Amino acid sequence: MKIVVLAGGTSTERDVSLVTGKMVYQALKERGHNVILLDVFLGYPGEDYDQVFEKNVSWDDRIAAISKEDPDIESIKKKRGGKGFFGPHVLQICQMADIVFMGLHGANGEDGKVQATLDLFEIKYTGSNPLGAAVSMDKGISKQLFREQGIPTPGGIILEKGSRPDMDKMPAFPVVVKVTNGGSSVGVYMANDEKELTESIEKAHKYEDTVIVEQFIKGREFSVGVIDGEPLPVIEIVPKVGFYDYQNKYQAGSTDEYCPADLPAEKSEQMQTLAKKAYDALHIDSYTRVDMMMDESGQIYVLEANTLPGMTPTSLLPQEAAVIGYDFGALCDKLIEVSLRKWE
DSSP states (O other): OEEEEEEOOSSTTHHHHHHHHHHHHHHHHHTTOEEEEEETTTOOOOTTGGGGGGOOOOTTTTOOOOOSSOOOHHHHHTTSOSSSSSOTTHHHHHHHSSEEEEOOOSTTTSSSHHHHHHHHTTOOBSSOOHHHHHHHHOHHHHHHHHHHTTOOOOOEEEEETTOOOOTTTSOOSSEEEEESSOOTTTTEEEESSHHHHHHHHHHHHTTOSEEEEEEOOOEEEEEEEEETTEEOOOEEEEESSSSSOHHHHHSTTSEEEESSOSOOHHHHHHHHHHHHHHHHHTTOOSEEEEEEEEETTSOEEEEEEESSOOOSTTOHHHHHHHHTTOOHHHHHHHHHHHHHGGGO
């Protein structure tokens, strides 16, 4: 197949996306596909774009490992003149492919905007439809849909920039402050009192105008992938220091993961059932990864769903798939297979 792997972009998860793209590109190439890797924002500046699938090029040469800090997006934007999100010839090249593998993460990539554009250009792509991507990306909307469907989720309030939290409606301290449309734990802070709450809200508002102040769940953290409506084995995430933040997610050795998780069978089944309910409630198709917490009493809370989960050396979905016999390359092909069913 002719496949374009789209990565990069302009979100705070740009570095993660580039490594996802690199790994997917390499895996699909090894499996015999004709693959190119494109930065969706920087694009392909050459006028011979109509011949890219014939080029003998290593498209991943310039992609490094994920840094400890989230990327400087403004410096990336200065690398390319002109307006708009899509780089030179990106859409034309995508139209030449049999399918686009979505390696994008975060805003302008995981939020349905790119998916909707590809739909309008009649370009096939991996991952969820635009609606499922959009409502999953917005944690405020996700939580509302979870509550309507009886899916347990931490309590909290939504706070717009310039407004002050109503302490009577706030969850008890400690609380988690996070941006509504972020990912990879960028823009997520812990607050133990009002002073820390004010500081955390100010930090989060540097990323977005809308933030969530949410009940902190003390306990164990888990994730469950869902592919084509079928839940994968449960994985447990245990950071060695602190919580599962940007550094702990992507720096090797910072976090231990256990799959299948060490849980009673009924708890694993409960988590898998909740993952499928979240998948349906958010109108997702193809695949997703649902993140959860279990408190010290055994109560499970669904936090969010990721419609384009990471595909990096430390990512969770590939680890879960490996337990049921899918190596990384086979998983990439599986995600393409289930995504193509939308157009059958």
